[in-house]
Amino acid sequence: MLHEVGHIIDHAYNALDSLTPEHRNTINQVPIPRGAVTHGRGEHYAIAYQTLLTGGASPAVRAALLSGNAFSGVDLVHP
Ligand SMILES: [Zn+2]
Secondary structure (H helix, E strand, O other), rough: HHHHHHHHHHHHHHHHHHHHHHHHHHHHHHOOOOOOOOOOOOHHHHHHHHHHHHOOOHHHHHHHHOHHHHHHHOOOOOO
């Protein structure tokens, strides 16, 4: 479910394309689980988003996601 939200966020905010090349590269290296059904080029973003919300994202992945359009103006310290 969070995974699907990740796809929606990516699409709605053009999130992956809003990242710097370095951050986009970080996201594109998030591994896709073997046997997973993929939904196109946004798959890495959706998986990264899922791991961010479940607390499993690496610091680099977290920083990359939070730098994008989708999290612009979001206060993550005081939710
Ligand atoms: Zn997917």
